[in-house]
Amino acid sequence: MRTSMFRSVETAIRRASSSSTTSHIVRRSYASGSHPERKVAVLGAAGGIGQPLALLMKLNPLVSSLSLYDIAGTLGVAADVSHINTRSEVKGYTGEDQLGQALEGCDLVIIPAGVPRKPGMTRDDLFNINAGIVKGLAAAIAKYCPNALVNMISNPVNSTVPIAAEVFKKAETYDEKKLFGVTTLDVVRAKTFYAGKAGVHVADVNVPVVGGHAGVTILPLFSQATPAGSNLSDEEIKALTKRTQDGGTEVVEAKAGKGSATLSMAYAGAVFADACLKGLNGVPNIVECSYVQSTITDLPFFASKVRLGKNGVEEVLGLGNLSDFEKEGLENLKAELKSSIEKGIKFANS
Ligand SMILES: NC(=O)c1ccc[n+]([C@@H]2O[C@H](COP(=O)([O-])OP(=O)(O)OC[C@H]3O[C@@H](n4cnc5c(N)ncnc54)[C@H](O)[C@@H]3O)[C@@H](O)[C@H]2O)c1
Ligand SMILES: O=C(O)C[C@H](O)C(=O)O
Numbered sequence: 001m002r003t004s005m006f007r008s009v010e011t012a013i014r015r016a017s018s019s020s021t022t023s024h025i026v027r028r029s030y031a032s033g034s035h036p037e038r039k040v041a042v043l044g045a046a047g048g049i050g051q052p053l054a055l056l057m058k059l060n061p062l063v064s065s066l067s068l069y070d071i072a073g074t075l076g077v078a079a080d081v082s083h084i085n086t087r088s089e090v091k092g093y094t095g096e097d098q099l100g101q102a103l104e105g106c107d108l109v110i111i112p113a114g115v116p117r118k119p120g121m122t123r124d125d126l127f128n129i130n131a132g133i134v135k136g137l138a139a140a141i142a143k144y145c146p147n148a149l150v151n152m153i154s155n156p157v158n159s160t161v162p163i164a165a166e167v168f169k170k171a172e173t174y175d176e177k178k179l180f181g182v183t184t185l186d187v188v189r190a191k192t193f194y195a196g197k198a199g200v201h202v203a204d205v206n207v208p209v210v211g212g213h214a215g216v217t218i219l220p221l222f223s224q225a226t227p228a229g230s231n232l233s234d235e236e237i238k239a240l241t242k243r244t245q246d247g248g249t250e251v252v253e254a255k256a257g258k259g260s261a262t263l264s265m266a267y268a269g270a271v272f273a274d275a276c277l278k279g280l281n282g283v284p285n286i287v288e289c290s291y292v293q294s295t296i297t298d299l300p301f302f303a304s305k306v307r308l309g310k311n312g313v314e315e316v317l318g319l320g321n322l323s324d325f326e327k328e329g330l331e332n333l334k335a336e337l338k339s340s341i342e343k344g345i346k347f348a349n350s
Contacts, residue, residue: 035061035062035064035281036064036281037064037065038062038063038064038065038107038108038277038280038281039063039064039065039066039067039105039106039107039108040057040063040065040066040067040088040106040107040108040109040110040273040277041066041067041068041069041102041103041106041108041109041110041145041148042054042057042066042067042068042069042110042112043069043070043102043109043110043111043112043113043137044069044070044111044112044113044114044153044154045068045069045070045074045077045078045092046068046070046072046073046074046076046077047070047112047113047262048116048259048260048262049112049153049262049265049266049269050068050070050077050112050113051077051266052262052263052266052267053110053112053265053266053269053270054066054068054077054078054081054090055081055084055266056266056267056269056270057088057110057270057273058081058084058086058088058090059084059086060088060270060273060274060277061086061087062274062277062278062281063087063088063277064087064088064089065088065089065091065105066081066088066089066090066091067091067093067102067103067106068081068090068091068092068093068102069092069093069094069098069099069102069103070094070113071094071095071096072094072095073094074092074093074094075092075094076092077092078090078091078092079092099137099140099144100140100143100144103140103141103144103145103148104144104145105145106144106145106148107148107149107277107280108148108149108150108151108273108276108277108280109141109145109148109149109150109151110151110153110182110269110273111134111137111150111151111152111153111154112153112154112265112269113133113134113137113154114126114129114130114133114134114154114155115129115130116155116252116259116260116262117155117248117252117259117260118252118257118259119252119253119256119257121252122156122214122215123155123156123157123158123213123214123215123248124156124159124214124340124343126155126156127156127159127343127347130154130155130156130160131159131160131163131344131347133154134152134154134160134163134164135163135164135167135347135348138150138163138164138167138168139167139171141164141168142167142168142171142173143171146168146171146173147175147178148178149178149179149180149276149280149312150164150178150179150180151180151182151269151272151273151276152164152179152180152181152182153182153265153269155213155214156213156214156340157181157182157183157212157213157214157291158181158212158213158214158217158291158301158336158337158340158341158344159340159341159343159344159347160181160344161179161180161181161291161292161301161344162300162301162340162341162344162345162348163344163345163347163348164179165179165293165301165348166344166345166348166349167348170348175311175312176292176293176313177311177312177313177314178311178312178313179292179293180272180276180290180291180292180306180312180313181212181213181290181291181292181301181303182268182269182272182290182291183209183212183213183218183289183290183291183303184268184269184271184272184288184289184290185247185248185261185264185265185268186209186213186218186220186244186247186289186303187207187208187209187268187288187289188264188267188268188271189243189244189247189264190207190209190220190222190225190240190244191205191206191207193240193243193244193247194207194222194225194240197232197236197240198225198227198232200227204226204227205225205226205227206225206226207220207221207222207224207225208220208221208224208289208304208305208320209221209244209289209303210289210302210303210304210305210319210330211302211303211329211330211333211337212291212301212302212303212333212336212337212340213291213303214336214340215245215246215336216245216329216332216333216336217333217336217337217340218244218245219241219326219329219330219333220240220241220244220245221319221320221322221326222237222240222241222326223237223321223322223323223325223326224320224321234325237323237325238325241325241329247261248260248261251264271288272288272290275288275308276308276312278308279308279309279310279312279314280310280312281310282309282310285307286307286308286309287305287306287307287308287317288305288306288308289303289304289305289306290303290306291303292304292306292313292316294316295316296316296317296318296319297319297330297334298334299334299337299338299341300341301337301341302337304316304317304318304319305317
C-alpha cells in the first residue's frame with residue numbers, strides 16, 4: 001500500500017523547474033511518450049476538494065489531459081491550473097450542456113461533487129442532495145465514457161457507490177471492476193494517528209482500513225499495522241480506532257460550519273487516483289484500500305485491500321487475521337452498512 005505519489009509529484013516539479021534548455025529537452029522527450037495518454041476528469045472541480053485535487057492531478061505526470069467540470073466557477077480554476085508547466089493539457093467545462101465534452105474519452109473520472117457536512121450532521125444527512133447529484137453524473141458517465149474508472153468521493157460513500165452501480169446497470173455499462181468508493185482518507189488518518197502513538201516514522205507505516213466510510217463502518221485493522229511491535233495497549237488501540245472513525249467529524253467541528261476535510265481529502269484522492277492510473281498502465285502490485293463490489297463478507301459492497309490492474313480491480317483481497325476487537329467491530333458495522341447500501345439501491349431505482 002505504500003505509494004510513490006510524492007515521488008511522482010516531486011519528479012514533476014523537478015522536471016518543470018529544471019534549467020531552461022535542459023527542461024525543454026526533457027519535457028519534449030517526456031511528452032513524446034514515456035507514459036501513455038490518460039484523460040482524467042474531476043467533477044466538482046471548483047469546490048473545496050475539487051480545486052486542490054485539480055492542482056495535484058496537474059502535478060501528476062501520468063495525466064496527459066485534465067478535464068475540470070463543475071456547475072459553476074470552473075473556468076477560473078482551469079485557467080489558473082493550466083498555467084502550471086507540467087505535462088497535462090487542462091480544459092474547464094461549466095454547466096450540464098458541457099458535461100459530455102468533459103467526459104468524452106476519459107480513462108478516470110473523480111467525483112467530489114456535492115454538499116459537505118456541517119457540525120451536528122451525519123454523512124447520511126447529505127443523502128437527499130448528493131444522491132441526486134451522483135445519479136445524474138453517473139448517467140452522464142454511462143453515456144459519454146462507459147469504460148472509465150470512477151473514483152467516488154461524494155458522501156455518503158456507503159450509498160453513493162451503490163447508486164452509481166445501479167445507474168450503470170440500468171444503462172448496461174456496469175463493470176464492477178471499475179467503480180471505487182474512495183476511502184483513502186481513512187487510511188491516511190489511520191497511518192498518521194498510529195505513527196504518532198507508536199512513535200514510528202509515518203512514511204514507513206501501513207494500516208489497512210476496511211468496511212465503509214462513515215462512523216463505525218470505518219474499521220482500521222491496527223493488529224495488521226506495520227511496523228508492528230510497538231506495545232500499544234488495548235485501550236490505546238480502542239482510542240486510535242475511535243479517532244480514525246471520528247476523523248471526519250474532528251475536521252467538520254474544527255471548521256465550525258465552513259465544510260469538511262478538503263486538503264487532506266484532495267491529497268488522499270490524488271494518492272488513490274495515482275494508484276488507479278498506475279494500475280491502468282500495467283505497473284504491477286499496486287494495492288490500496290477501496291470500497292468496491294465484494295464477496296469477502298455477506299455485504300455486496302465492502303472496503304478492503306484491492307489489487308489494481310489494467311482493467312481496474314484485479315483482485316479484492318481478503319481481511320487477513322483479525323483481533324477479537326476487530327472481529328467485534330466487523331459484526332457491529334454490518335447492520336449500518338447494509339442499510340446504507342439498500343438505501344442507495346432503492347433511491348437509484350425509484
Ligand atoms: N470520501 C471521503 O473521504 C470524503 C472526504 C471529504 C469530503 N467528502 C465529500 O465530498 C463532497 C464534496 O466536498 P467539498 O468540501 O468539496 O464540497 P464543496 O461544496 O466545497 O464543493 C462541492 C462542489 O460540487 C459542485 N457541484 C454540485 N453539484 C454538482 C453537479 N451536479 N455536478 C458537478 N459539480 C457539482 C459544487 O458546485 C461545488 O463546487 C461532499 O459530499 C463531502 O462530504 C468525502
Ligand atoms: O466527514 C465528512 O463529512 C467528510 C469526509 O467523509 C471525511 O471523512 O472527512
